[in-house]
Ligand SMILES: Nc1nc2c(ncn2[C@@H]2O[C@H](COP(=O)(O)OP(=O)(O)O)[C@@H](O)[C@H]2O)c(=O)[nH]1
């Protein structure tokens with residue numbers, strides 16, 4: 511019997527395709543995950559809606575949330591804060607639903623420390639050359655910033671050992687299929703272990 515939901519954390523270097531893969535997963539009909547909408551101090555981009563894409567906050571508001579312990583994790587990324595609301599995550603998991611976080615690696619590290627029972631998935635590029643070309647194609651960075659991103663990306667890739675699974679993002683559909691398969695397998699494994707454990711206790 512399923513009790514609590516899973517906390518699924520998708521992370522990986524900037525430009526690997528986390529946002530793209532997450533959007534593809536949530537556009538699948540009947541997806542069973544609940545997306546945790548993050549808080550951020552960055553300005554909304556054209557077409558982004560407060561409370562849908564992010565909860566957009568002023569810097570003072572975000573710092574107050576940190577002080578009040580309202581964030582499961584937070585990180586500063588390219589000059590802006592990003593963080594995960596802890597109450598939403600806990601309430602949703604307690605209600606038996608799986609929560610899906612798509613966050614950068616510093617935040618994922620904090621979640622690992624606070625919530626080790628989470629399911630940590632590292633999205634990896636097929637190669638560093640491909641990662642660089644994705645950042646270039648996205649067109650959001652200057653040449654100088656791309657060099658900086660690549661340096662950080664190499665350091666981030668070294669952290670992939672800390673994850674439960676590494677998924678290559680060669681093709682978006684293939685990466686989504688792998689993530690869905692991992693979640694199904696983890697549910698089976700965890701439920702099986704829990705059921706066996708319960709049986710053993712009952713037999714005492
Ligand atoms: N630590 C952390 N990172 C987040 C959170 N929400 C989004 N991010 C990451 O912040 C980075 C920047 O996101 P965004 O400004 O939407 O730009 P993007 O580069 O187009 O995805 C991405 O790597 C996201 O995965 C969060 O709640 N916590």
Ligand SMILES: Nc1ncnc2c1ncn2[C@@H]1O[C@H](COP(=O)(O)OP(=O)(O)O)[C@@H](O)[C@H]1O
Pocket residue numbers: 522523524525526527528529530531644645647648679680681682
């Ligand atoms: N499997 C893929 N193959 C080719 N391009 C991809 C793939 N996944 C994502 N991209 C492209 O790579 C760029 C970075 O993706 P994005 O989702 O913004 O990355 P992240 O959220 O990890 O920073 C985007 O231009 C996106 O369209």
